[in-house]
Amino acid sequence: MLSFIPFSLVLGAQAIQKGMSTGQISLLTAVNFAGGSEFVAVNLWTSPPHLFLIALMTLLVNSRHILMSAALTPYLKDLPKRKVLPALFFMCDESWALAFTDAKSSPAQKFSYYFYLGTSFGLYLVWIGCTTIGALIGPIIGDVTHYGFDMAFVAVFLVLLKGMWKGCKMAIPWLVSLLVAIASYCFLPGAWYVLLGMLAGLAVAFMIAAYD
Known part of the structure; x- marks a missing residue:
């Protein structure tokens, strides 16, 4: 949660600089809980906004959630x-990684619903x-990017990896x-x-699994 503070402050400040109101950015983060796509949406924001373009880019950036939720399927099937x-x-990269690691490391390989939800x-x-x-x-x-706060976004993903x-x-x-991206x-x-x-990463992982 502490790691969220720097780049959420950056997102809020950038939204204001792009002409969004405080209420608009608060609503955006509440209904689309995915930081990467929110940064994309803010960077694409104009007045009036190009809603189709923003929606398409949001879909592309959030497409990784398809794989993330698929990885949790074996642990969620009994719920x-x-x-x-x-x-x-409420699933985001950080909560997914914490819940997935917790399930993999538990003795019974069991998904803790309340740990994930909390x-x-x-x-x-x-x-x-924030x-x-x-x-x-x-x-x-x-x-605020002059203070290096935006580096927290990269640091969090390195820790997850x-x-x-x-x-x-x-x-x-x-x-x-990484190379294809x-x-x-x-x-x-x-x-x-x-x-x-x-x-690309999914295709290589599939080929490795098939070869083994």
Whole structure:
């Protein structure tokens, strides 16, 4: 939750600089709990906003959640849908990684629904609250990226990867995904690098599993 504070402040401040109101950015973070796509939406924001473009880019960036939720399927299959579907609304990269690691490391390989829900809801409240604070103080402190706060976004993902490290061979899909994403980012407009990087990594992981 502490790691959420820096880049949620950055998001709120950037939203104000793009012409959004505090209420708009608070509503955005509340209904679309996915930081990466929110940064994309804010960067694409104009007056009036290009809603179709923003929706398409949001879909591309959030497409990774399809794989994330699929990875949790074996642990969620015994839970009723009335619990699973609302809980998935609060899923983000950090809560997914914590819940997945907790389930994999537990003696019975059992998913802790309440651990996941508590983690997700705590992150959700911090994200909305600090984004709102960032929007309120943004006009006062100016461009907060000058202070290096945006580096927290990268640092969090590096920590998540470290916790999921299983050796060099299992990291090959990560490397392929990274290279494809970089190439796509350099040569294709928009957020296609997220989808293409994900698909490339998934294809390599499938081939490795099939070969083994």
